Amino acid sequence: MDVHRSYRLQASTVEAVRGVTMQVDSGDFLAISGSSGSGKSTLLHLLGGLDTPTRGEVFLAGARVRDLGDRQLARHRLLNVGFVFQRFHLLSMLSARENVELPLSEAGVGRRERRERAAHLLERVGLARRANHRPGELSGGERQRVAVARALANEPHVLLADEPTGELDRANSEAILELFASLNEEGLALVVATHDMHLAEGARRRLELIDGRLDG
Amino acid sequence: MLWRFSYRELLGHPLRSSLVVLGVSVATAMMISMLMLGAGIGRSFAELLVARGYTLRVSPRGTLPLETRATLSDIELLSLDLLGQAEVAGVAPALAANLLLRPTAGVASADPQGSRVFALGIDPDEQGVYRLVDGQAPRGVGEVVIGSELASEGFDVGDGMKLDRPGDFASPASGDDYEIVGVAQFVYTSKGERPIAMRLDDLQALTLRADAASFLMIRLHPGIDPTAAAERLRTMFPQAEIASVAELVARAEARLSYFRQMALVLGAVSLFVAVLLVGTLMSVSINDRYGSIAALRAIGFSRQSLVTAFASEGLVLCVVAGFLGLGLGLMVAGYLDSVLSDFPGLPLAVEFFVLEPGDLGTGYLTLVLAGLLATLVPAWRAASLDIAKTLHREEP
Numbered sequence: 001m002d003v004h005r006s007y008r009l010q011a012s013t014v015e016a017v018r019g020v021t022m023q024v025d026s027g028d029f030l031a032i033s034g035s036s037g038s039g040k041s042t043l044l045h046l047l048g049g050l051d052t053p054t055r056g057e058v059f060l061a062g063a064r065v066r067d068l069g070d071r072q073l074a075r076h077r078l079l080n081v082g083f084v085f086q087r088f089h090l091l092s093m094l095s096a097r098e099n100v101e102l103p104l105s106e107a108g109v110g111r112r113e114r115r116e117r118a119a120h121l122l123e124r125v126g127l128a129r130r131a132n133h134r135p136g137e138l139s140g141g142e143r144q145r146v147a148v149a150r151a152l153a154n155e156p157h158v159l160l161a162d163e164p165t166g167e168l169d170r171a172n173s174e175a176i177l178e179l180f181a182s183l184n185e186e187g188l189a190l191v192v193a194t195h196d197m198h199l200a201e202g203a204r205r206r207l208e209l210i211d212g213r214l215d216g
Numbered sequence: 217m218l219w220r221f222s223y224r225e226l227l228g229h230p231l232r233s234s235l236v237v238l239g240v241s242v243a244t245a246m247m248i249s250m251l252m253l254g255a256g257i258g259r260s261f262a263e264l265l266v267a268r269g270y271t272l273r274v275s276p277r278g279t280l281p282l283e284t285r286a287t288l289s290d291i292e293l294l295s296l297d298l299l300g301q302a303e304v305a306g307v308a309p310a311l312a313a314n315l316l317l318r319p320t321a322g323v324a325s326a327d328p329q330g331s332r333v334f335a336l337g338i339d340p341d342e343q344g345v346y347r348l349v350d351g352q353a354p355r356g357v358g359e360v361v362i363g364s365e366l367a368s369e370g371f372d373v374g375d376g377m378k379l380d381r382p383g384d385f386a387s388p389a390s391g392d393d394y395e396i397v398g399v400a401q402f403v404y405t406s407k408g409e410r411p412i413a414m415r416l417d418d419l420q421a422l423t424l425r426a427d428a429a430s431f432l433m434i435r436l437h438p439g440i441d442p443t444a445a446a447e448r449l450r451t452m453f454p455q456a457e458i459a460s461v462a463e464l465v466a467r468a469e470a471r472l473s474y475f476r477q478m479a480l481v482l483g484a485v486s487l488f489v490a491v492l493l494v495g496t497l498m499s500v501s502i503n504d505r506y507g508s509i510a511a512l513r514a515i516g517f518s519r520q521s522l523v524t525a526f527a528s529e530g531l532v533l534c535v536v537a538g539f540l541g542l543g544l545g546l547m548v549a550g551y552l553d554s555v556l557s558d559f560p561g562l563p564l565a566v567e568f569f570v571l572e573p574g575d576l577g578t579g580y581l582t583l584v585l586a587g588l589l590a591t592l593v594p595a596w597r598a599a600s601l602d603i604a605k606t607l608h609r610e611e612p
Contacts, residue, residue, distance in 0.1 A: 041607070041608060042604070042608075045603075045604040045607070050513075050514055050603045050604045050607070051603070051604035070518075070519065071518055071519075071520075074513065074516050074517065074518045074519075075516065075518075076516075077514065077515065077516040078515065078516020078517070079516070081516075082515075083511075083514045083515050085511060085514075085607070087507070087610065089507060089508060089510075089511030089610075091221050091508055091512075092228075093220075093221055093225055093228050094220065094221055094224070098220065101217055102217055102218070102512070102515070102517075103515050104217075105217030105218070106217075106218075106516060106517050106518070106521060107516075114217075150515065151515070154516075162607075
């Protein structure tokens, strides 16, 4: 609600997000579009509890972000929010299956259940056969699908994706959009920051950020 | 799960990890060696002095045993007086002198005039300067036992040898004849010395020092405190220097304080180098992974989980390197000990580097804990990074 986020950049102050008020409900599929530097990533970080607003309030599942300590916020992100990044950020030393198991192990899920859930999620994103491959042995599209599987590991309420198709070709972007659409149909809320018009058009709702302000 | 990421990160950079393990091993070896040196001299010296149970030493006033050529006089009377004291169980006089060993038939000699030997005159029934390994003690007039050095030159039990006072170069044929009756291991022999032992009165006669001794060794009855006994005997015999082994060790340690300080400084520097190496590697390694760390924090990993994972990396490095360093340290200490034992005038039995499991354990644990602390700083810094800012930087 009326969220502002500014940064000090040398002598000047950059207003990345200016007075944004918005709500994400369960089952939403929201695309936030805008040009580079318009504040999309900052807004996504604020929504996911990675950043705190300079002014205004962000509520996550009813809790005010400002009131949560680092440990509580981390727990909240672990269990309720899934993150997908443009550059995947998979751990190169671990296999696809192990990458998917990571959030499960942090949540305290036992080894056997971790393995079963990771196998199921990799099958869900069409990578069952690539489970033991390391990220370096996968294509960009496959890596992003592993990242989506990792984001879904703890069955979050919302999946936040920052330019998820930014590093992918047309065919892989299409595959990611289809995956997102099917996840949304299953009830998962998605917020996607993108300047990929094709991906934005696939969402149920579209918001455009211009210089940190919501347009329309 | 995260520990797997950490360990594979170490294994994934084999050259970097190996170099650090090697560096920390060398630093550990230095630290362990210095620890052994610092503690070793005193312990080894004490063990040497209490050899064969003689816990007090009597030497000429103002000197330490064998420190000077000064001798105690009227030692027969002095020995009897000492034996008359309630706490004294035995008195072993010893006279030390350099003698000239004249060329002997059947044994090669580099110098036609003869060569030096270090002679000790002792009471064969009350002595603490050698352990007999072959033959018998020199109980008869004209009998000697020789050290392994002369035995290795070809002398053996039953052979004869001609001994003379040094400086008496009148004739290579001069000197008195002695018979070798035993081979012994001498306690206080220095590198290059060729020790022999004979009856005290024999050596006194040969060196023209009647009723004299370089020092006396005193054996106390069981249960008597040597330091208290030394203090009491000092008041009764003010003409002599009487000291317990503990007091002699303290004096020796005071003289060797340079070694201890050097060992302490070098040990501390080695530990510091090891900590710097681990800290530097972990800083570089963690800095390389800022993007992954920010992503892990974003997907819900707590600071504690990440710090634990990174700390375990540092711990593995220190445990492995410390273990290698222990072995290397023992090898270095052994080599340096052999070099330092060549110091002239030092008994061969004195060891500079003494292996004490407790000290090694302390050194090892200190290294591991210091390495762990060195890891915690970059680990906590990384775990506390601004997630949003780091992701902004990492993403295009």
